[in-house]
Amino acid sequence: MKRFLLGCAALIALPASAQTIAITGGKVIIGDGSAPVENGTVVISNGRVVAAGAGVAIPAGAERVDASGKWVTPGIVAGFTRMGLVGVDAVDPSNDTEARNSPFNASLDMAPAINPDVAAMAVNRAAGVTRAIVSPDAGNAIFAGQGAVIDTGSDLNPVTKAKAFQFVEFGETGARLAGGSRPALIAAFKTALGEASEAAKGIFRDDAMLKRADALALVPVVNGTMKLFVHAESAPDILMVLALKKDYPALSLVLVGATEGWRVGPQIAAAKVGVLASALNDLPDSFEQLAATQSNIGRMKKAGVEVAIGMINDNEARQAQLSMQYAGNLVALNKVPGATGLSWDQAFATISSVPADIAGLGGEIGSLRAGRKADVVIWDGDPLELTSGVQAVWIDGVKQSLVSRQTRLRDRYANPTEGALPNAYDR
Amino acid sequence: MQLTKFLIGTAVALATVTSPVAAKKKDKEAASAPKSSFNKDPYPSTYQPYASVPTAVTNVIVYDGEGAKFQNATVYFRDGKVEGIETGGAVKDGYTVIDGTGKWVTPGIIDIHSHLGDYPSPGVDAHSDGNEATGAVRPEVWAEHSVWPQDPGFSRALANGGVTALQILPGSANLFGGRSVTIKNVYARNVQGMKFPGAPYGLKMACGENPKRVYGSKGQMPQTRMGNMAVNRQTWARAAEYKRKLDKGENVTRDLAMETLAGVLSGEILVHNHCYRADEMSLVIDMAKEFGYKVSTFHHAVESYKIADLLAKEGICSAMWADWWGFKMESYDAINENIPMVFKANACTIVHSDDANGIQRLNQEAAKAAGDGRRMGIEVPDEVVWTWLSYNPAKALGIGDKTGSLKPGKMADIVLWNGNPLSVYTRPDKVWIDGALMYDAANPKMRPVADFELGQPGEGDVK
Numbered sequence: 001m002k003r004f005l006l007g008c009a010a011l012i013a014l015p016a017s018a019q020t021i022a023i024t025g026g027k028v029i030i031g032d033g034s035a036p037v038e039n040g041t042v043v044i045s046n047g048r049v050v051a052a053g054a055g056v057a058i059p060a061g062a063e064r065v066d067a068s069g070k071w072v073t074p075g076i077v078a079g080f081t082r083m084g085l086v087g088v089d090a091v092d093p094s095n096d097t098e099a100r101n102s103p104f105n106a107s108l109d110m111a112p113a114i115n116p117d118v119a120a121m122a123v124n125r126a127a128g129v130t131r132a133i134v135s136p137d138a139g140n141a142i143f144a145g146q147g148a149v150i151d152t153g154s155d156l157n158p159v160t161k162a163k164a165f166q167f168v169e170f171g172e173t174g175a176r177l178a179g180g181s182r183p184a185l186i187a188a189f190k191t192a193l194g195e196a197s198e199a200a201k202g203i204f205r206d207d208a209m210l211k212r213a214d215a216l217a218l219v220p221v222v223n224g225t226m227k228l229f230v231h232a233e234s235a236p237d238i239l240m241v242l243a244l245k246k247d248y249p250a251l252s253l254v255l256v257g258a259t260e261g262w263r264v265g266p267q268i269a270a271a272k273v274g275v276l277a278s279a280l281n282d283l284p285d286s287f288e289q290l291a292a293t294q295s296n297i298g299r300m301k302k303a304g305v306e307v308a309i310g311m312i313n314d315n316e317a318r319q320a321q322l323s324m325q326y327a328g329n330l331v332a333l334n335k336v337p338g339a340t341g342l343s344w345d346q347a348f349a350t351i352s353s354v355p356a357d358i359a360g361l362g363g364e365i366g367s368l369r370a371g372r373k374a375d376v377v378i379w380d381g382d383p384l385e386l387t388s389g390v391q392a393v394w395i396d397g398v399k400q401s402l403v404s405r406q407t408r409l410r411d412r413y414a415n416p417t418e419g420a421l422p423n424a425y426d427r
Numbered sequence: 428m429q430l431t432k433f434l435i436g437t438a439v440a441l442a443t444v445t446s447p448v449a450a451k452k453k454d455k456e457a458a459s460a461p462k463s464s465f466n467k468d469p470y471p472s473t474y475q476p477y478a479s480v481p482t483a484v485t486n487v488i489v490y491d492g493e494g495a496k497f498q499n500a501t502v503y504f505r506d507g508k509v510e511g512i513e514t515g516g517a518v519k520d521g522y523t524v525i526d527g528t529g530k531w532v533t534p535g536i537i538d539i540h541s542h543l544g545d546y547p548s549p550g551v552d553a554h555s556d557g558n559e560a561t562g563a564v565r566p567e568v569w570a571e572h573s574v575w576p577q578d579p580g581f582s583r584a585l586a587n588g589g590v591t592a593l594q595i596l597p598g599s600a601n602l603f604g605g606r607s608v609t610i611k612n613v614y615a616r617n618v619q620g621m622k623f624p625g626a627p628y629g630l631k632m633a634c635g636e637n638p639k640r641v642y643g644s645k646g647q648m649p650q651t652r653m654g655n656m657a658v659n660r661q662t663w664a665r666a667a668e669y670k671r672k673l674d675k676g677e678n679v680t681r682d683l684a685m686e687t688l689a690g691v692l693s694g695e696i697l698v699h700n701h702c703y704r705a706d707e708m709s710l711v712i713d714m715a716k717e718f719g720y721k722v723s724t725f726h727h728a729v730e731s732y733k734i735a736d737l738l739a740k741e742g743i744c745s746a747m748w749a750d751w752w753g754f755k756m757e758s759y760d761a762i763n764e765n766i767p768m769v770f771k772a773n774a775c776t777i778v779h780s781d782d783a784n785g786i787q788r789l790n791q792e793a794a795k796a797a798g799d800g801r802r803m804g805i806e807v808p809d810e811v812v813w814t815w816l817s818y819n820p821a822k823a824l825g826i827g828d829k830t831g832s833l834k835p836g837k838m839a840d841i842v843l844w845n846g847n848p849l850s851v852y853t854r855p856d857k858v859w860i861d862g863a864l865m866y867d868a869a870n871p872k873m874r875p876v877a878d879f880e881l882g883q884p885g886e887g888d889v890k
Contacts, residue, residue, distance in 0.1 A: 090636075090755040119753060235884070263884065282587070282890040283548040283783055284579055284880065291885030294587075318753045325791065328851030335845050336854050337869050338889040386791050386851050387798030406752070406762045410803065413732050413768065 019397070020045040022058040023376065026067030029383075031074040031352035031367035033345050042072050044374035047397035052368035065392070067378050073348070075130025075375030075395065076383075077366045078320035079355035080229075080256055080276040080310025083132045084114035084121060084150055084158055086317035094118075097317065100139035106192070106210070107217035108145030110136050111162030116155065120318040122404035125152040127321035128383065128390045130375040131160060131365050133276070133310075133355060135229060135256075138169040142177050142188055146217065147229065149359050151375070153395040164359055165227040165254065166218065171237045171288050182240070193248060196222045224250030227360060229276070231256045231312060234288035235263035242271045254358055257312050259289040262296045265303025274358035275300060276310030279326035279350075297330055297350065298340030308355035323351040328384035347384060373397075465681065467690075470571060472622035474611055476861030480523045481505040484843055487527035492534035492817040492832030496810035502532050504839035507862035511835045530856060531848050534817040534832050535591025535612075535840035538786050539699070539746045539824060540726050540779035543581055544574030544595050544610075544618070548783060549879075558598035559605065563642050563649060564662050566630060567683035568605035570597050574618040580783040582875040583890055585612050586866050587787040589842035589855040592623055594824055596631045596726075599701040600641045602649065602659055604631035606687055607699060609824050613860055614875050627825040629723070630691050632659075634702035634711060635757050656710060663718040666692060697723040697825055699746075703757040705733035712741055724823045726779060728769075729761035735772030744775035744823045748785070749792040749799075766793075766815065767800020770807060777823060778815045789816055794849035809849050838862075 021044050028040030030052060041056040042049070050059075052072075058064070087094030096113045114134065115121075124132075131151050138144035144167040149160040169177055170185060178185040188209070195210050196218035204212055220226035228251055230241050238258060245251055255261065255275045261268060268275060277300065281292040300307045309326050311319065327350055333341030342350065356366025365373050374397035381388035393400040412426050419426070482504055489497040489512050501518055503510035518524055545557040556573035559565045574595055584590040590612050597604035607629035610621040634655065643650030649658050666688030672679045673689060690696035698715070702708045702725045715722050721743075725731065728745035729752065731738055738745060747769070752761035770776040778793045780786035797812045821831025830838040839862035846853035858866040867873035871887065880886050 088753055088756055088759055119759075123752075260884070280784065280787075282583055282787075284883070284885070285548050285550050285783075287549060287551075289549075290880075290883050291888070293885060293888050293890050295889060315751075315754065319750075321750070325795070325851060329788075329791075332852045332854055335852070336889060338871060384851060386794035386849065387801070389798060389802050409760055410732075410762050410764045410768075414803065416733055416735055416768075416772070 018046050020050075020059050020062040021065060021394070021397070022062040023065045023067050023072050023378065024058070026070045026072035026378065028052055028368065029071065029073040029348055030369060031349060032369060033349040033353065035345055040072070042368055042376060044376060044394065044397050047374050049368050049370055049372045049374050051370050065378070070391065071379040071381065071383055073128075073377050073379065073383055074352050074366060074368050074372070075377050075393065076128050076320070076323050076351050077355045078124070078129050078132040078311070078323055079308040079351065079358070080312050080316060081132040081134055081320050082137065082317040083124065083152070083320055084116065084118060084134055085110065085136075086120065087115070087118045089317060098137035098139035098144065102140065104211055105139070105141040105214055106143035106145060106166060107213040108136055109163060110134055110146060111148040111159045114148060114150050114158045116153075116158040119405055121152050121158070122154070122401075123318070123406055124320045125154065125393060125395070125400055126390060126402040126404050126407070128377040128379065128393060129320045129323065130377070130393065130395050131356070132320055133164070133359050135165075135167045138167070138173065138177055140177070142169050142174045142185060143167070143192060143214065143218070144169065146226075149361055149365075151395050153398060154401050160365065161359075161361060163226065165229045166221045167229045167256075168231070170230050170232040170241055171234060172286060173231065186240075189244075190247070192218060193222050222248060222250065224252045227252045227254055229254045229256050233257045233259045233286070235260040235291070237288060238264050239267065242267055242273065245271065256310055258300075259292045259296060261305070261307075262293065262299035262303075263291055265300045265305055268300065269304035274306040275308070276312075276355065276358060277307050278312060278314060279309045280329055294329065294333060295340040298333060298342050301342060301346065302340060306354060306358060307350065308358055309350045310355070324384050325386060327351050328386070331384065344384065465686070470619055470622075472624045473619045474613065474615070474622055474624055476507045477613070477863035477865070479504075479507055479839070479859070479862035479864070481521055482525065482859070482862070483518050483522035484525045484527045484532055484841075485518055487530050487532045487843070489532045489833065490810040490813040490848075491834070492813055493834070494811045494814050496808070500532075502833065502841065504841065504859070504862050507839055509833050509835055509837050509839050509841075512833060525843070525857070527843055530846065531844040531853075532833075533589075533813055533842050533844065533848055534830070535842050535858065535860065536589050536789050536816045537820040537824070537831055538584070538590055538593040538780050538789060539724060539777055539820040540781045541584075541593040541595050541786055542598065542781070543584065543593065543783060543786070544576065544578045545570055545597065546783075547575045547578035548580050558600035560600040560641055563602045563638050563647075563658055564684065565597075565601045565605050566603040566687040568597060569608065570595050570605060570631075571608035571618045571622065573597075574608065574610075574621075576615055576618055576621060577878045579877040579880055580786070581612055581614060582877060583783070584786045585858055586868075586874060586890065587854060588789060589844070589848075589858055590786055590789070591840035591842070591858065591860050592821075592826070592830060593786070594629060594699070596629065596699060599631070599633035599637045602633060602638045602655055603662060603684075603688075604633060606696070607631055609826065611860055613865060614877070623826060625826070625829065628687075628690065628696045629699045629824070630687060630696050632698060632700040634700065634707040635704060636755060637701075652707065656714065659714060660717070663688065663714070667718055691720050692718070694721075697823070699724050699726055701726045703727050703729050705730035709734060709737065712737070712743070724775075724777065727758075727781070729758050729765060731774070732762065732765045732768040735769045735774050738769065739772045739774035742775070744777050744819065745769050746777040746779035746820070746823070748781070749778065749795040763796070763799040764803055766796035767803070767805040767807060770800070770815070771805045775819055775823065776815045777819045779820070790848050790853075791851060794851075797849065809847075812849060
């Protein structure tokens with residue numbers, strides 16, 4: 001009987017995502033680079049944004065959430081991560097980012113491996129990160145495989161879009177993977193795309209470099225229906241990447257990293273190639289990053305480049321929660337003589353609508369424009385400021401738990417001394 | 428590749444907090460130590476402060492580094508030393524006046540855990556000089572012999588981070604990693620020209636995963652945490668024996684490793700112990716008692732929050748990140764509230780970087796930690812937060828009497844910030860070291876450029 005009643009309740013109750021919710025009174029950030037709206041309203045229903053901004057009508061029967069004195073934004077979109085692929089980086093069995101001993105490369109599909117149970121999901125969700133672009137890492141060849149766009153929701157369906165892009169390493173890493181030089185890298189790239197072109201026609205040669213599955217996986221790259229994310233850092237390497245369009249005009253390129261992008265900003269802008277750039281690189285960490293400066297993103301933006309913040313090789317499996325701090329630092333540059341930063345509105349867009357646009361999902365995620373998935377965050381202050389915190393998160397219109405194993409540990413040890421029983425009983 | 432370097436390079440030091448009682452004990456021990464027949468300072472500091480002018484920074488909010496705040500104040504310094512902080516009244520004559528309206532003044536940030544110079548940029552194999560990973564016990568190596576004074580990272584730490592002094596440690600591949608060196612963040616042609624005058628040496632030790640992985644994977648000891656402890660204890664037993672012979676005036680064959688450890692046992696060298704887990708820190712505390720030394724600081728210490736009461740009782744500092752976690756198994760229980768929870772327990776609290784990027788944003792790391800603490804009800808004023816960045820690390824390095832706060836007579840290691848220094852929107856405006864202006868955001872000529880960067884793309888750019 002009890003079981004029956006519970007079952008009925010579940011049938012009768014409206015799925016959370018179907019509820020209509022009106023978040024009122026907050027400072028609303030649409031996320032598309034537009035100015036904040038004071039005392040704005042955000043209405044979500046059926047998992048989508050109905051409307052956001054000023055003068056928004058509140059539907060009858062909507063559940064109201066008072067956000068007076070708070071900030072209301074779209075969920076953060078982490079522009080380049082490996083979230084969901086890693087439990088603990090250095091614990092190999094929990095790390096699915098790369099497979100150097102696999103016979104396959106370009107055909108490796110990250111989507112089925114995205115694990116919503118890794119701790120990074122809950123940690124980043126509680127920090128306001130609701131979506132992430134997830135890339136494989138290159139293990140045994142320049143092509144790493146097919147990345148995905150995911151959400152961080154507390155359910156077992158993390159994938160927003162599978163096979164969203166192919167990832168390839170250029171620059172120093174690509175050269176190493178290709179056998180030791182940039183010419184070897186270019187040879188490997190051209191051979192691979194050549195074999196993919198033939199594979200599209202059903203031609204598979206016995207002496208092919210690629211496995212059949214890998215050649216087939218690159219067919220949509222060659223014909224431009226799948227984006228190709230290319231990691232390149234130096235200005236010469238970036239020009240090398242842009243030049244690929246001469247031989248393969250259909251390529252839909254996105255640059256990743258691009259530490260020296262500012263030196264070739266006009267060329268990147270003219271090629272209409274989006275960039276997922278590391279925000280704060282300012283050290284000559286390698287010979288492909290000699291001209292690193294935190295003004296990189298600001299200068300590229302000024303040159304007309306579509307640029308978002310990405311985090312390649314920067315704890316990207318776990319620390320998407322730093323996206324807001326990184327964006328805030330770009331605003332800080334406005335007060336440094338000689339530096340080029342971003343306005344606050346632009347900076348917020350680099351972690352919301354712009355990465356969504358670059359991933360080809362700007363119509364679905366990354367802003368509070370009508371019709372987007374209802375990923376909404378309420379903050380107790382300026383979301384880019386260091387001392388601010390998250391008060392509520394919705395993903396696809398579903399209110400999310402903000403509990404993680406970190407908050408559980410915090411609560412257990414708020415008073416570390418054992419009481420009547422060991423701390424192991426305290427939960 | 429990057430991960431391997433990170434794992435070994437990071438999480439190094441273990442330092443002891445020097446309580447007044449401990450300091451007294453240390454002095455006594457030092458006094459009773461025998462006169463050594465060898466030179467204890469064979470690579471002496473040649474650092475000299477650069478020229479300075481008497482300076483008054485007016486109309487600023489000041490955090491003095493010891494927990495006090497002054498509104499609408501003037502900070503005076505002359506001849507390289509802090510003269511005082513005054514509020515109200517006219518500016519005294521004879522000073523170059525810098526109007527700091529809308530700005531903040533703090534003591535320079537001190538990073539107790541850096542590998543600048545021994546893992547410099549560019550991070551090529553030829554520059555990998557932080558781990559003498561040829562044996563788990565290497566107290567004979569000195570980090571200063573690896574420091575490349577041309578690391579471009581020093582300039583970023585200065586201009587973006589407001590860092591005026593730092594401790595450079597060996598890496599954490601070894602149980603005994605070697606001696607650290609504390610430097611002024613002022614470029615010089617050699618490391619001697621950077622060494623902080625009068626700073627004691629530190630000994631880098633490491634708990635946990637790194638030593639047992641590095642040697643265990645070669646089939647050598649240690650391969651386990653119990654192996655770590657066994658090698659540690661056997662080594663300390665040897666050191667105690669060596670010191671006994673020295674104390675008795677017996678002839679001993681000179682042993683550089685044992686000299687360093689004898690220096691620890693006599694209180695001259697401070698222990699900086701890389702240690703993540705609460706249980707391992709607890710064992711190290713007992714090991715230190717077993718052999719008669721003191722840990723200055725546990726570095727990384729991501730689980731200090733689990734034993735904050737014990738750390739407070741023992742007077743040991745924790746040098747911590749705000750939110751690093753999950754990169755290795757022993758960092759899995761790291762939480763964002765670690766720093767404020769250690770503070771709440773009245774244990775010595777330090778924010779450290781262990782990173783050439785993080786060292787540029789230590790103020791931001793402290794701000795994040797403070798915010799997370801406040802959300803769980805731990806009240807900490809901003810001016811007290813600043814003690815995590817300057818005075819506490821200075822004390823843990825044994826230089827708290829010289830720098831780390833703006834008390835009159837101390838080194839004028841000072842940062843003028845272009846806004847609230849615990850805001851993401853703020854950067855250093857000017858940095859003085861020993862009263863000499865070493866960075867000025869308004870003057871491109873006052874951006875230091877390392878030799879490596881000369882004649883290469885990006886030279887002299889704002890970074």
